[in-house]
Amino acid sequence: MAPQTAPARQNLPADSDSFIGRERDLSDLLRLLDTDRVVTLCGPGGIGKTRLALRLAAQATASFPDGVWLAALADASTQWEVASRIAAALAVAEEPGRGLIETLCDALSSRRLLLVLDSCDRAAGHVAEVGRTLTRRCPEISLLLTAADPVGADGESVRRVPPLPPPRSDDGTDPARNEAVRLFLDRAGRASPAGPVDADQPAVAEICRLVDGNPLAIELVAAWTGHLSPTLIAEGLAGLLAPDCGNGSRPPVVDAVLDWSHALLSEAERVLLRRLAVFPDWDLELAERVCSGGRLGETAVLDLLSALVDRSLVGLTGEHRGRVRYRLPGPVRRYAAARLADAGEEDAVRERHCERMALIVEELGRASVIGRALPWPERFGNWQRVIAEYDNIRAALHWAVSSRRVREGLRLCVGLRPFWVTGYRFSEGDRWSGLFLDMPGGPALLRGRALVGRGELAWARHDLGPAVRLAEEGMRIGRENGDTEPVVRALNVLSMIDLRVGAYDRAEERLAETLKMARDSGDLWNEAMALGSQGTLAARQGDLSAADTRYNTALMILRGMDHRWGVGITLIGRGTIAEAQGDLFAADRSYRQAMDIQRDIGAAPELARCLAGVGRIAYGLGATGQAFDYLSEALTLSHSTGQLIGVADALLSIARVAAAQGLECDAFRLAGAAAVFREGTGLPESRRPWPLHEGVDDPDPELVACWNEGRDLGFDAAVSLALAVADAARSPRPRPPAAGTAEPPRKALTPREHEIAGLVGEQLSNRAISERLFVAPATVARHIANINRKMGFNSRKQIAAWVSQHDGAA
CATH class of the missing domain: 1.10.10.10 (Winged helix-like DNA-binding domain superfamily/Winged helix DNA-binding domain)
Incomplete structure (x- = not known):
């Protein structure tokens, strides 16, 4: 029987802190999710909407056989960004010739799952529109949203998240049993494990009342108990949160507590905190590269970052490839961003952030096509790094657009081209590339490469007319500037279009020129790609033996480079030719080798093609039961990712x-x-x-x-x-x-x-x-x-x- 692809049933982050209180809220919300398909948790910053949503989703898993899935939307501002984040969370790949939302609907139409859309404020209208389409077309999915206010989705059931009820001084109950006090004591226990916090419960109760039971404010204040007693903290907050004599109102609790906590930081800690606001999330290396400068040296960042974690101003989100990831809670990030602007450092820090993202994606671009041997884990590691930093890369793209930094934007687009093409993010890549190419200026070399990259994306989307225009324009700029790389890439994509439309003579001429240029410049990657296209051309012309020879030569080059993605794609082509020749054993070897590669990479469309190929061959070899096993797995995989083809x-x-x-x-x-x-x-x-x-x-x-x-x-x-x-x-x-x-x-x-x-x-x-x-x-x-x-x-x-x-x- 074929090894089945068992999809995960959730992508929720692991809890980094214990969950205190809210037992009644959780019970009520679990019942609400059983009856209402769209539930929105609303409330001010710091009230605990995200943490409550994540805990609720984790406890609701049993009610949703197809899992619970989180898409963070804090930095999304357009409909296609909302859709792309949801698709990424669900591992749904964009399909050529179709809108991403249409593919999402097909993938989810029969699945019973809970989709958690966190921090919808910036794109509330778009979230409502996408949610309306999903709930109408997919009758078994439910949505759990978090936002400061209702987003206006159809059938939305709004639940205001209350603060943790602070203890009353006149009810005679033990304050230690109060949820707000329990949260304070839990967080204070880590900040001051040997401190006498429990003995000062009246002051702790007063603190919880002063901050109105706001969970984030409680955590921020509790983090200082290693340096200040609860009595001193309560005295400081009493003055800070006293009603204004002029209008009788109090300042917002979280803002006031952040002001208080910020004032207690050292100057270096303040500098680091405000500079961290440019990141959606980050690791230590990024913080060192981007946030250092002036009197803040790289070597000081680790200790300062650890101190901010201890102050509950920075949270942990887990690890990626052995690197700890950090984030600022939403209200803290907004506060830090305001401080960054006040300090006049925003443009400089964002420029360093953008530069760092450009270096990361350029390394991906080089590793994707570099001709020399490079261990596959190292090559693939660049891809995984881009995945880890993709929210940061999007933030850099947004800043480059708003600041009209054409050069920086084109650098990002050129470096991201292989990620967008092989990661099935065609429309997103096209939109970003179009924004910068429509702006005047930018180096000609970058414009030529970006034009060809956008042409490749158009080809991948089956938009052949735009693909030809973009590739030819990029090729023209490349020839004028002596830049062979975009010329070779353009010739490759134009020859593939020729193959698609049946212009075989023109394809043959272009591929011959591609091969000569690639060999003259030592470009092994594009040489292998041209050979693969020549294999397809030979097969279309009926010369299956020549096709097999071309594919084998391409495979020899790609294996010498240890470029497994290229090997996998070429093996699928060779398997197709072997199957057409009736060489079932050769076809089976090709499909199975490619299948193993695609499983490791996680490319669902290519994996489904391999599974289907193995299934067809199994039937040809008389193994009917095995054929149905593989074909069923291919069908299930394509169905779950919405792939009509x-x-x-x-x-x-x-x-x-x-x-x-x-x-x-x-x-x-x-x-x-x-x-x-x-x-x-x-x-x-x-x-x-x-x-x-x-x-x-x-x-x-x-x-x-x-x-x-x-x-x-x-x-x-x-x-x-x-x-x-x-x-x-x-x-x-x-x-x-x-x-x-x-x-x-x-x-x-x-x-x-x-x-x-x-x-x-x-x-x-x-x-x-x-x-x-x-x-x-x-x-x-x-x-x-x-x-x-x-x-x-x-x-x-x-x-x-x-x-x-x-x-x-x-």
Whole structure:
């Protein structure tokens, strides 16, 4: 059996602090999530919305079989940023020719999951719009939002997050049992493990009352108990939070406590705190590179950062590749950003931040195409670093746009090109590149490379016209400036477009020039890519032997570089050629080697292609059960990531195997659905509407009806039917019952199967049966597949004849 890809069921961060109180809130909210699909936790900064949402999501996992998923939206400001963050959280890849929200809806349409959208304030309107689309199209998903105010989503149930109730001085209860006091004592215990905090509970209770039970304010104040007694803290806060004599109002609690805490910091700690505001999150190396300067040296950053963690001004978010990650709580980050602006340092620090991000993405760009041997873990490590810093990279892009720093923006776009292309972030890359290319200025070399990169993104999205224009313009600038790298890349993408449209002579000329330029400049990566394209060209022209030679040469180069991503893509091409040649063992080796690489990388579309290839070969080698295992996994993976092309390919492969097993009607339904999905991605329709029987001029009318039923199935129903067909085909099929001796259907089938068999006997279609019984068409299809399996039938005709033979006993 194929090794199954078992997806994770949540991406919630591990708790770095104990969760105190809110037991009643959690119970109420868990009940609310059972009845309301959109729940928004509202409240002022520091009230604990995010922490409550994360704890609630963790406890709700059992209610959502497809998991709970967090997308942080604090820095999102546009609809496509909201959609891309949700897609990244769910591992949904953008599909060429389709909008990302459309792909998200397909991926989530049948999944029961909880999507946590944190810090929606900046993009509230866009969150409401995306949420409206998701809840309308995906009836099983629920949304848990956090924001200062309601976001206006359809069906939104708003729950105001209250402060922790401070202890009352006149109710005679033990203050230590109060939730606010418990939180203070817990956090103070870490700040002053040997201190006599417990003995000063009246002062602690007074502190909790002064800060109105605000959890962040309590944590910030408790962090100072290693230096100040609760009595001194209470006295200081009493003056700070006293009502203003002029208007009788108090300052906002969190702002006042931050002012108080900030005043107690050393000057170096204040400098570091305000400079950290440029990061959504960070590690120590980033803080040292970006925040040092002036009298703040790199070597001092670690101790200062540790001190800010001790003061609860900086939080820990976990580790990535052995590096501890940090973040500022939302209210602290806003406070620090204001201090940074007041100090007149914002532009200088953001410029250093942008420069650091540019260096990281440029290293990715070099490692992606560098011709010399480079250990794959090191090469892939650059990719993983960009993933870890992607929120920082987005922040740098935003700053470069707002400051009209064209050069910096183009550097980022050029470096990110391989990440955007191979990471299926085509539209996001196109938008950022377009913003900077539309601005005047910037070095010609960068503009040429950015134009070609945007052309590659257009090619990946199947926008061939823009791809040609952008690649040709970038190539022109490259030639004028003697920059061969964009010229070679442009020639490669233009030749791929030629292959797509059938301009083989022009593709051959361009690939010959590409090879010469790549070899003259020692560009092994683009040489290998050109050889792979030449392999495709040879295959299209019918020279499969030459195609195999080109692929093998490309593989030799890529393996010498230890470039596993390139090896994986080329192996898929070689496997396709070997399969077309009928060399099933060579095809199987290629697909399996590529499959292992794609699993390690986590590229779902390519992995699904490999799984489908292995499944087809398994059937060709006589291993039908194994074929259905691999094809089912390919289908499930493509379905879960919303990939219409992958679903269509897997459906058609399952259909071919099922037809050979005698399940012709179901096979034609699957083929009809596959045709619709291919059309939905902009791919051309099959030349004949009968891919299973290309040589049949007059197909069976019943198969025609099945084909048309398949075209009406829909995404989830087609997948459900295919999995049911695969399950049925794996089971041993009994011999058809002899006429006059068969057991009546009423005894052989379940009551529901007996009911559906009777409706089939009335010549009703699956859709008509589903409307009659108020069930989904996919459910009807599964029952019919079970009837066929149990009774040894191959078609609806046989079911109807059997029902009729038994005088309506079914």
